[in-house]
Amino acid sequence: MSAATHLPALVIVVPLFFAYLMPLFARWREGWSTVTALGVLAFSFAGSLVMAWQVMAYGPFSYQMGNWPPPWGIELYIDYLAVFAALTMTGVGLIILVYASKDLPHELKPHLLGWYYTLYLLLMASMVGMALTNDIFNLFVFVEICAIAACGIISIKGSGECLEAAFKYLVLSALGSGCLLLAIALIYMVTGHLNFTFIAQALPEAMRLYPNNILAALALLLVGIGVKAALFPLHVWLPDAHSSAPSPSSAVLSGLVIKIYAVALLRLLYQVFPASLFEVTPVMTILLWMSTLAIVVGSMFAIVQEDIKKMLAYSSVAQIGYVFLGFALLDVSALMGGILHIFNHAMMKAMLFLAAGAFIYSTGVRKLSDLVGIGRTMPIPTIAFTIGAMAMVGIPLTNGFISKWYLVLGAIHGEQPFFAGVILLSSLLNGIYYLPIVVNAFFSEPHGAVAEPKRLPPQMQVPLAVLGFACLLFGVAPSLIMGLVSRASQALFGL
Amino acid sequence: MEDLIVRYISRIIVPFVQIYGLYVVFHGHLSPGGGFSGGAIIGASMILYALSFNLAEGSKRVSHDLALILESSGGLIYAGVGLLGILLGSNFLANRIAGFPMGTPGNLFSSGTIMIVTLGVGIKVASTMITLFYSLIEREHNGDDHH
Amino acid sequence: MTIIEILLRLHQNSYYFFAIILFIIGFHTMLTHNNLIKKIIGMNIMDTAIFLFFVAIGYIRGGRAPILEPGADHLYVNPLPSALILTGIVVAVSITAYALSLIVKIYQHYGTIDAEEIMRLRGGETL
Numbered sequence: 001m002s003a004a005t006h007l008p009a010l011v012i013v014v015p016l017f018f019a020y021l022m023p024l025f026a027r028w029r030e031g032w033s034t035v036t037a038l039g040v041l042a043f044s045f046a047g048s049l050v051m052a053w054q055v056m057a058y059g060p061f062s063y064q065m066g067n068w069p070p071p072w073g074i075e076l077y078i079d080y081l082a083v084f085a086a087l088t089m090t091g092v093g094l095i096i097l098v099y100a101s102k103d104l105p106h107e108l109k110p111h112l113l114g115w116y117y118t119l120y121l122l123l124m125a126s127m128v129g130m131a132l133t134n135d136i137f138n139l140f141v142f143v144e145i146c147a148i149a150a151c152g153i154i155s156i157k158g159s160g161e162c163l164e165a166a167f168k169y170l171v172l173s174a175l176g177s178g179c180l181l182l183a184i185a186l187i188y189m190v191t192g193h194l195n196f197t198f199i200a201q202a203l204p205e206a207m208r209l210y211p212n213n214i215l216a217a218l219a220l221l222l223v224g225i226g227v228k229a230a231l232f233p234l235h236v237w238l239p240d241a242h243s244s245a246p247s248p249s250s251a252v253l254s255g256l257v258i259k260i261y262a263v264a265l266l267r268l269l270y271q272v273f274p275a276s277l278f279e280v281t282p283v284m285t286i287l288l289w290m291s292t293l294a295i296v297v298g299s300m301f302a303i304v305q306e307d308i309k310k311m312l313a314y315s316s317v318a319q320i321g322y323v324f325l326g327f328a329l330l331d332v333s334a335l336m337g338g339i340l341h342i343f344n345h346a347m348m349k350a351m352l353f354l355a356a357g358a359f360i361y362s363t364g365v366r367k368l369s370d371l372v373g374i375g376r377t378m379p380i381p382t383i384a385f386t387i388g389a390m391a392m393v394g395i396p397l398t399n400g401f402i403s404k405w406y407l408v409l410g411a412i413h414g415e416q417p418f419f420a421g422v423i424l425l426s427s428l429l430n431g432i433y434y435l436p437i438v439v440n441a442f443f444s445e446p447h448g449a450v451a452e453p454k455r456l457p458p459q460m461q462v463p464l465a466v467l468g469f470a471c472l473l474f475g476v477a478p479s480l481i482m483g484l485v486s487r488a489s490q491a492l493f494g495l
Numbered sequence: 496m497e498d499l500i501v502r503y504i505s506r507i508i509v510p511f512v513q514i515y516g517l518y519v520v521f522h523g524h525l526s527p528g529g530g531f532s533g534g535a536i537i538g539a540s541m542i543l544y545a546l547s548f549n550l551a552e553g554s555k556r557v558s559h560d561l562a563l564i565l566e567s568s569g570g571l572i573y574a575g576v577g578l579l580g581i582l583l584g585s586n587f588l589a590n591r592i593a594g595f596p597m598g599t600p601g602n603l604f605s606s607g608t609i610m611i612v613t614l615g616v617g618i619k620v621a622s623t624m625i626t627l628f629y630s631l632i633e634r635e636h637n638g639d640d641h642h
Numbered sequence: 643m644t645i646i647e648i649l650l651r652l653h654q655n656s657y658y659f660f661a662i663i664l665f666i667i668g669f670h671t672m673l674t675h676n677n678l679i680k681k682i683i684g685m686n687i688m689d690t691a692i693f694l695f696f697v698a699i700g701y702i703r704g705g706r707a708p709i710l711e712p713g714a715d716h717l718y719v720n721p722l723p724s725a726l727i728l729t730g731i732v733v734a735v736s737i738t739a740y741a742l743s744l745i746v747k748i749y750q751h752y753g754t755i756d757a758e759e760i761m762r763l764r765g766g767e768t769l
Contacts, residue, residue, distance in 0.1 A: 009587035013574055020570035023563055066580070066588040137726055144733045148740060155744060160751035164760055167744045171681055174737055175672060178688045181730060182665065185692065188723075189699045526709065531732050601712055620732075627739055631746065 004050055008063040008076045011047040011086065012129045015040050019121035026114020034101045037117040041097055041124060045090040048128075052083045056484065060491075062134065070134075070195045077134035077196070080488035084339065084481075085131035085263045089256055092346045093124050095463045096255075099354050100248035102459040103361055107157060107246045116156055123149040123252065127260045134196045136184055136272075139264060143180065147173040147228070150257050153249040154241055165240035172227055172237045179224030186217040196272050204274050214273075215281060221268060222283065229261035231324060232294035235317045239301075242313035247357025250309060254316040254353060255346040262323050262342065269327065270492045278330075287328035292422050294321030299429035307366050308356045311433060312349070315392065318426065319345045325419065326407055334410025335489040336482075341403035343481060344474065348391045348400060351467035355385040358460055362453035368437060373446030375438075378453050382441050384464040389434035391471050394427045399474040402482075498547075505547040512540040520617035524606040530613045534620025541621070542628050550632055562626045569619025576608050576615070657698035664691035678748065678755045682741050689734040693727040700724060 018040045025033040054061070060079035064070065097120065104113055126145035133139050151173065155166035188194060190210045191202040207214050223234070230238040238258075242250045269283070278284055298318030305311040319341070326338015358381040365371055375382040391400035404423055411420040474481060520533030545553025580589035588608070591597050595607030604610070652659050668691055671684025700723035708721035745755060752760050 006581050006587065009577075009581070013577060013587065017571065017574040017578070020567045020574065024567050027560070027563060064586055066590060067586045067592045137729075141729060141733075144737075148736060151740070155747075158747075160748075161764060163744055163748050163751060164764065167678065167741065167748060170737065170741055170744065171672060171685065174685045174741075175669070175688075177733075178665075178669070178685070178692055181689075181692050182695065185696050185699060527707075529728070531728060600710065627743075631743065 004054070006063075007047045007051050008078055008132055009065065011044050011051070011090075012125050012132065014043055015121040015125035015128075019118045019125065022114050022118040022121065026111070026117075030114075033114045033117050037121060038094070038097060038101070040121060041090060041094040044124065044128065045087075045094050048083065048086040048090050051078055052087055052484065054078075055080060055083050056487075071193050071198050074138050075134045075195060076132045078132060080484055080491055081263065081267065081339070082132045084343070084484050084488055085260060086128050088343045088346050089124065089127045089131065089260065092255055092350050093120075093127075093252065095466055096248050096251050096350055096354070099251075099357070099460050099463040100246075102457045103247055103357055106361055109158065112156055116153065119149045119152040119156065120252070123153065123257070127256060130260050130264055135194055136187065136196065136199065137194050140177075140180060140184055143228070143261075143264070144177060146257065146260070147177060150253060153252070154245040156249075157244075157246050159244070161240070162244040165237075165244045169237045169241040172234075176224040176227035179220040179227075183217040183220035183224060186213045186220070189213060196267070200272050200274070203272070204276070207274070207277065214277070218273065218277070218281065218283060221265070222286070225261050225265045225268075226290070229258050229265065229324075230317055230320055232290050232297060232317070232321065235294070235298075238317055239310055239313045242316065243307060243309040247309075247353055247360065250313070251350040251353035251357070254313065255350040258316065258320055259323065259342045259346060262320065262327070266327055266339075266492070284328045284330055287324055288419070291321040291324035291328060292419065294318060295325065295422060295426045296429070299426055299433070303429070303433045305433075306368055308359070308368055308371065308437075309353070309366065311368065312352055312356060315352075315430070315433075316349060318430070319349070319392075322403070322407060322423070325423075326410070329407075329410050329414050329416065329419065331410040331414035332489055332493055333406050333413055335492065336485050337403050337406030337408075337410055339489055340406060340478075340481070340485050343485075344391070344399040344403045344471075347467055347470055347474075348388050351384050351464060351471065352388040352392075354460075354464055354467070355381040355388065358456055358464065361460070362456055363449045365449055370448065371437065371450065372440040372444040374450050374453075375441035377446050377451060378456065380461050381456070381464055382438075384468045385441070386438045387468045387471055389438050391475070392434055393431045397472065397475050399471050399478065401475060402478045497549075501547045505543055509540050509544050512543070513537055516540060516617075516621075520613055521603065521610065523613040523617075524609045525601070525603070530616025531620055533613075534617040535624060537617065537621040538624025538628075541625050545628065545632075550629075554629070557625055559626075559629065562622045562629070565618055565622035566626060569615045569617075569622065572615030572618070573612055576611050580608070657701075658695060661691045661695035661698065664688075664694065667691075676757045678745050678757060679742075681757075682738055682745070685741075686734065686738060689730065693730055696723045696727045696730070 018036055022033055022037070025036065055078055060077065062078065063076040065074045065076070067073075100116075100120075104116060108116060122145060126142045126149060129142040130139060130146065133142065147170070151166045151170045154169065155163050184194075187199060190206040190213045191199050193199050193202055203214065227234040242254050245253065295318050298314050298316075298321060302311050302314035302318065305314060322341050323338050323345070326334045326336075326341060329335075359371060359374060359378070360366055362378060363374070375386075387398065391398035394400045394404040404427065408420045408423050411417060411423065516533050516536035516539075518533075519528035519536060520530060523529030523533065541553070541557055544556065577588040580593045581587055583589070583593040585593045590607045590609070596604075597607050598605035600606075665688055668684045668686070668688030671687060672681050673684075675681060675684065700720035702717065702719050705717045705719040708718040708724075748760070749755050752763055754760060754763075
């Protein structure tokens with residue numbers, strides 16, 4: 001098993017290695033790029049599965065880069081939350097890349113396909129790195145790689161509105177990175193360490209001596225990561241960026257990129273900062289109200305949209321509110337619901353964006369009012385869209401129901417039943433904007449371009465089918481993933 | 496620019512600038528500098544050459560293909576050295592533990608893998624600066640006929 | 643605390659104080675100016691302020707540059723913040739390069755680099 005002990009580093013480095021090879025393939029060997037990218041992501045997914053099995057069987061372990069022990073070296077700490085996030089990122093990323101291999105030649109200029117794979121592999125490597133790392137400056141470096149790669153896969157399309165959306169995302173992301181770096185500086189100033197475990201040991205003493213530094217660092221962290229994760233008042237870049245990007249990029253951005261920042265914030269809030277801090281400052285209350293506003297306002301904005309991708313983007317604003325609500329309720333069941341919703345929403349939103357992309361690929365229509373009757377002429381994407389819509393609303397037998405169930409349970413256990421009411425109300429709001437599309441798609445007559453769609457290639461139909469099946473599977477038998485999620489949430493609470 | 500004095504002086508100066516850049520890159524583990532600053536100096540020397548002569552001359556010296564290969568190989572050297580640490584039995588990016596030769600500190604060939612990694616970073620930064628410069632200037636020369 | 647004490651405290655921590663002032667100036671420039679290039683300049687000012695803050699953390703009074711000479715034993719300045727901001731400077735340069743190339747392409751598409759003009763040309767649906 002000697003190769004398996006190096007899997008934490010290999011899962012991050014192999015995509016990086018092949019990301020550097022992709023431009024050479026694009027210039028001289030055009031046909032190799034797609035196959036290599038898919039193979040590399042399959043290797044990362046397999047590596048994450050092996051690490052997940054190892055963590056579930058033997059417990060968390062750590063990996064030291066260069067054999068330098070912490071605090072001198074960078075350490076990768078593989079625990080339940082890390083391997084859960086790595087599984088989600090690589091798994092859903094692989095499925096989206098299969099779809100992208102056929103959709104992208106239709107949306108991009110032909111010589112840019114290899115560069116798209118470079119950016120995609122860099123994005124995957126940085127997200128897995130953010131999940132696994134135990135060093136705060138290493139986290140910052142991966143955050144920066146992720147920011148540039150994410151802006152890159154938006155602006156590669158080259159149309160006017162996606163350039164402007166990518167610029168807006170870049171400026172706000174740089175703002176967030178600046179705040180994050182200043183927070184790292186403040187934490188390093190008072191503790192002298194960069195490793196999460198060492199900072200966690202040094203912080204209670206430092207809080208006694210220098211409380212203002214720690215409070216400023218906490219505020220800057222919240223703003224910095226909040227901008228990148230599109231929490232409510234800081235979400236303004238998200239609708240334009242996710243709606244004007246190519247469809248696989250929208251799926252990756254909405255499903256995976258904003259979630260990994262939530263995972264990073266979860267680690268920092270629960271594992272690094274001491275619990276005594278949260279009795280002194282109302283951080284969790286602030287997060288609670290920001291996420292509630294995100295859920296309600298995001299859904300309300302989604303109701304009035306006419307373009308399908310913009311509606312799905314506003315829906316992402318609402319759904320990231322659920323994840324943060326799970327963090328802020330301070331209850332084990334709510335945290336399980338929040339962490340599970342990361343996985344569920346990645347699958348649901350990816351499936352919805354890929355279905356919308358299939359609609360646009362075959363018919364070229366984006367407006368909701370023109371998409372009537374599409375269920376009769378393109379059954380497979382519409383069935384996938386229906387399963388995704390039902391999962392978003394939270395109908396039983398889909399995985400969305402399981403995560404909302406845990407959130408409501410946590411709200412009631414934590415004696416804050418108001419938020420249980422908010423979650424139920426938001427399910428109603430979700431239904432208001434998702435169900436009319438589904439009803440119109442199946443029960444109306446198609447006209448215009450919708451009546452004769454282009455044929456959908458199998459590489460685009462298979463990911464939709466796989467994701468739809470996975471949504472139903474994890475709704476009927478959630479115990480496949482709940483073992484990992486419950487152990488992660490209990491470890492974060494220190495139980 | 497078509498000035499005679501600028502061309503004459505830059506033709507003399509560019510080799511010295513490149514030697515200085517290589518000095519900063521190779522002595523990265525002994526004195527301030529390292530991959531990033533040394534690579535920026537080497538890149539700046541090529542930009543000086545392309546600015547004082549015209550773009551066609553600069554493209555003959557460092558063509559697009561060469562810049563692409565250099566850029567990729569810089570990153571590949573770094574990742575390759577790390578994977579070499581795994582192949583030799585210890586963790587990723589291992590240095591002394593994996594058996595790389597460490598001379599006496601203060602010499603040029605001490606510090607094992609650090610010099611190779613610094614060289615890779617220097618090559619990558621230099622070629623990135625050249626590629627960015629060529630992309631921005633070529634767009635201005637050719638106008639916007641293909642976007 | 644009296645004014646004299648406040649001024650004395652500020653004089654002792656002057657590096658941090660000016661770094662925070664520069665950070666606020668850069669932050670404000672990024673958010674309020676309409677010209678896209680001024681936003682990028684504001685981002686650079688903000689990043690430079692953070693690097694100044696980082697370097698000021700590492701300074702030890704009476705220390706010299708952290709270059710080892712064999713056999714000599716001096717008090718050295720903390721070298722770790724310098725290594726961290728080297729990475730940070732490269733990240734700031736990459737983001738600046740990418741943003742400037744985006745501005746070039748936006749100018750080709752819209753004909754202007756004023757953010758409000760672009761919003762008006764796009765049809766102005768925000769929030």
